[in-house]
Amino acid sequence: MSTRDFREFIGKLEQEGQLVRFHEEILPEPDVRGVGRGAVDLGPTGPAVLMDNIKGYKGKQLALNVHGSWANYAIMMGMPKNTSLKEMFYELARRWDRYPGEVKRVNNPVCQQNVIRKNINLYEIFPLFRVNPYDGGCYFAKASVVTNDLDEPDEFDKTNVGMYRLQVQGPDTIGLGALPFHDLGMHVRHAEAANRPLPIAICLGVHPMLSVMACTPIAYGKSEYKYAAALDGAPMEIAKALTSDLDIPAGCEYVIEGKVLPRQRFPEAPFGEFPGTYSGGRNQLRIQVEAVTHRNDPILENMYTGRSWSELDTIIGLSTCVPLYQQLRETMPEVTAVNALYQHGLTVIVAVDNKFGHYAKTVAMRLASTPHGVSYCKNIILVDGSVDPFDLVQVMWALSTRVRPAKDVIVIAPTPGHPTEPSSDPKGISGKVIIDATTPAYPDTTGPQYRLVDKVENTEIFRKRIVELQQATGR
Amino acid sequence: MQCARCLADTASVVAHAPDGSGAWEMIYCARCNFSWRTSDEDQYINPARREQIFQYEGLDLETLPTVMPIAPLRK
Numbered sequence: 001m002s003t004r005d006f007r008e009f010i011g012k013l014e015q016e017g018q019l020v021r022f023h024e025e026i027l028p029e030p031d032v033r034g035v036g037r038g039a040v041d042l043g044p045t046g047p048a049v050l051m052d053n054i055k056g057y058k059g060k061q062l063a064l065n066v067h068g069s070w071a072n073y074a075i076m077m078g079m080p081k082n083t084s085l086k087e088m089f090y091e092l093a094r095r096w097d098r099y100p101g102e103v104k105r106v107n108n109p110v111c112q113q114n115v116i117r118k119n120i121n122l123y124e125i126f127p128l129f130r131v132n133p134y135d136g137g138c139y140f141a142k143a144s145v146v147t148n149d150l151d152e153p154d155e156f157d158k159t160n161v162g163m164y165r166l167q168v169q170g171p172d173t174i175g176l177g178a179l180p181f182h183d184l185g186m187h188v189r190h191a192e193a194a195n196r197p198l199p200i201a202i203c204l205g206v207h208p209m210l211s212v213m214a215c216t217p218i219a220y221g222k223s224e225y226k227y228a229a230a231l232d233g234a235p236m237e238i239a240k241a242l243t244s245d246l247d248i249p250a251g252c253e254y255v256i257e258g259k260v261l262p263r264q265r266f267p268e269a270p271f272g273e274f275p276g277t278y279s280g281g282r283n284q285l286r287i288q289v290e291a292v293t294h295r296n297d298p299i300l301e302n303m304y305t306g307r308s309w310s311e312l313d314t315i316i317g318l319s320t321c322v323p324l325y326q327q328l329r330e331t332m333p334e335v336t337a338v339n340a341l342y343q344h345g346l347t348v349i350v351a352v353d354n355k356f357g358h359y360a361k362t363v364a365m366r367l368a369s370t371p372h373g374v375s376y377c378k379n380i381i382l383v384d385g386s387v388d389p390f391d392l393v394q395v396m397w398a399l400s401t402r403v404r405p406a407k408d409v410i411v412i413a414p415t416p417g418h419p420t421e422p423s424s425d426p427k428g429i430s431g432k433v434i435i436d437a438t439t440p441a442y443p444d445t446t447g448p449q450y451r452l453v454d455k456v457e458n459t460e461i462f463r464k465r466i467v468e469l470q471q472a473t474g475r
Numbered sequence: 476m477q478c479a480r481c482l483a484d485t486a487s488v489v490a491h492a493p494d495g496s497g498a499w500e501m502i503y504c505a506r507c508n509f510s511w512r513t514s515d516e517d518q519y520i521n522p523a524r525r526e527q528i529f530q531y532e533g534l535d536l537e538t539l540p541t542v543m544p545i546a547p548l549r550k
Contacts, residue, residue, distance in 0.1 A: 419542070
């Protein structure tokens, strides 16, 4: 059930009715933005959209919302498109443990079928659009950016594939949004300490599982390629870049190769960021582009981000949940599931049984001190192990009926926060709130004063039968 | 040409619609790195109509935060 590359995945989505071809003529701004927003607003079954008639870019292909719905995500996982979130979560967690997957080196990769080295004009090569109206320019919002650690260039597992924002700044230069705590930040630091340009490859339209891993926080020294292979169940095909020794995804649609200029910064931004707010202007890194390569009839993949729910929330959601779940379960096996879908885990719902009174609260404290939890994981909600944390109706029921305000709400502040999170004050400083909606356990003195109504068994077969009967009505 | 954001005379046309339709030109400011398309909505590219919070007029660009500090040179 594995997928070879982005092009094959586009075909799978189309076969499953999860991709539409949009041939009507539209303007780059504001229409493409509207298409992206409209597709993701269709919710868990919304399709990817492939456009080919953008005014001024006629014939150039642009895909949006490829990861923008849970149906598309399930197809990527090789599962039925109506698979529940909870089932996908457990399947992703199961595959996570298969790390490392394999990589397979390829010569003459399709991503280099066409090479542009002279007169590069990114605005004319790519069907770009301004993602949000007040962005500082056109961005590549869904690129997998490849860099190496110049101090250890032969360490394959330290090659980083990450999703960072990239603002086109003139025909052949690109602003690069790096942060010190990213793996890219470490590569930049080492290159700038040596005053050396850092080779970089911006890969667009990559294997869908590699896109997922490019925006998943994993430990430095773990390979995104090997994780993507483990999750997909087949080797990731890689090849050498043209202008550097970087390993790039062989089957991707486009590659922009260049160098990060050392020890210089240039105005960049704003950009509509993952919390649904604009980042402020800042001085950032710059890439000097040296070559663009692409497949025949290339498809540019880009992403609409803005107010939640957006494609960014889907692509980043489940792969944020799984590492947190596994880190908690290392010492707290009572944890049954973690829902960290909201703004990259700023709000998290943990399902856990109290093995004794107020135990769940200590699970929240552990979550708050995981590597990701330190700066994210601001609002932590605890529910019983029998509550599905992905079903917000069940979560609201738990909150409504279990929380004793005087005992079950804890505020810890100040703590580290995320600088882009708008309520962070000052930027990068926040706090934690723990809301415990689990059923009390001994020796919690109030004890459970109630008996929950049991779940009804055998609903699965009857639910399926009812669906069949409803479908048979033909309306 | 005047930049729609920083209002300096540092903007110029850097690209044309590649399909030859003449549908738009792309304008780029070499000073503040703002870019816009001539076909974009007026309220986002007309300095008189853009929201003030996004304008750079009179702003010393050096004062923008550098979120990725430059590492000391290794000896």
